[in-house]
Amino acid sequence: MEKIDKSSSNAGKYDATDNRMPENPGNDEIRISKILSVLENTYPDATTALHFKNPFQLLVATILAAQCTDRRVNHVTERLFKKYKSPGDFARADLKELQEDIKECGLFRNKSKNIIAASRELLELYDGQVPADFEKLVKLPGVGRKTANVILANAFGIPAFAVDTHVYRLAHRLGLSDKKDVLGVEKDLMKKVPRELWIKAHHWLIYHGRRVCRAINPKCAACPLKDLCPSVRVS
Numbered sequence: 467m468e469k470i471d472k473s474s475s476n477a478g479k480y481d482a483t484d485n486r487m488p489e490n491p492g493n494d495e496i497r498i499s500k501i502l503s504v505l506e507n508t509y510p511d512a513t514t515a516l517h518f519k520n521p522f523q524l525l526v527a528t529i530l531a532a533q534c535t536d537r538r539v540n541h542v543t544e545r546l547f548k549k550y551k552s553p554g555d556f557a558r559a560d561l562k563e564l565q566e567d568i569k570e571c572g573l574f575r576n577k578s579k580n581i582i583a584a585s586r587e588l589l590e591l592y593d594g595q596v597p598a599d600f601e602k603l604v605k606l607p608g609v610g611r612k613t614a615n616v617i618l619a620n621a622f623g624i625p626a627f628a629v630d631t632h633v634y635r636l637a638h639r640l641g642l643s644d645k646k647d648v649l650g651v652e653k654d655l656m657k658k659v660p661r662e663l664w665i666k667a668h669h670w671l672i673y674h675g676r677r678v679c680r681a682i683n684p685k686c687a688a689c690p691l692k693d694l695c696p697s698v699r700v701s
């Protein structure tokens with residue numbers, strides 16, 4: 467089961483137990499539809515921040531992004547993808563040299579091992595292509611549920627809902643899920659958000675989580691969702 471940093475799923479000093487439902491929130495379906503509409507209007511251009519030119523580059527970038535900022539990953543991959551241009555290049559890479567190449571992203575020992583092993587499996591099993599298939603993706607070294615969903619959605623345009631720490635936190639605060647595990651939250655979101663919006667909604671929630679509904683001290687007073695959010699605190 468993929469772990470989520472619980473310290474950021476709650477609001478830190480923000481007391482999530484003292485919920486106050488907005489007056490006349492309407493039924494949940496209407497409320498969720500309004501939330502999605504507000505998010506769409508607020509973040510019309512939301513998309514992945516990782517830079518990539520093909521599914522394999524996104525796979526490598528997503529492995530590197532674990533516990534690292536997208537900005538730093540982009541900085542590293544800009545030179546990395548000039549040096550290693552294909553799964554074959556990574557499969558033949560010297561482990562120590564690759565560790566040095568990706569050091570800035572942190573967890574570089576595991577990440578470099580996984581990138582080399584995943585590249586070798588891609589060559590052995592899939593002719594060097596990243597499979598557009600969840601079950602095959604999650605069997606690759608270094609690829610968990612979230613990474614597989616990120617790749618399906620962003621590299622192949624296949625509807626999927628990747629649950630990261632922002633999506634997990636916002637799903638709870640916005641009353642979209644009360645599940646305590648990533649898979650449960652993912653299933654709730656897939657049930658409550660129309661399938662054609664899964665990819666976009668994932669990005670909207672991440673944008674909103676980074677800019678407004680932060681883990682600590684969410685900016686409720688300035689939040690465009692404050693009339694629809696059961697966790698609102700407006701001081």
Ligand code: SF4
Nearest residue numbers: 679684686689692695
């Ligand atoms: S009102 Fe907005 S910022 Fe406050 S908890 Fe709800 S979504 Fe987050």
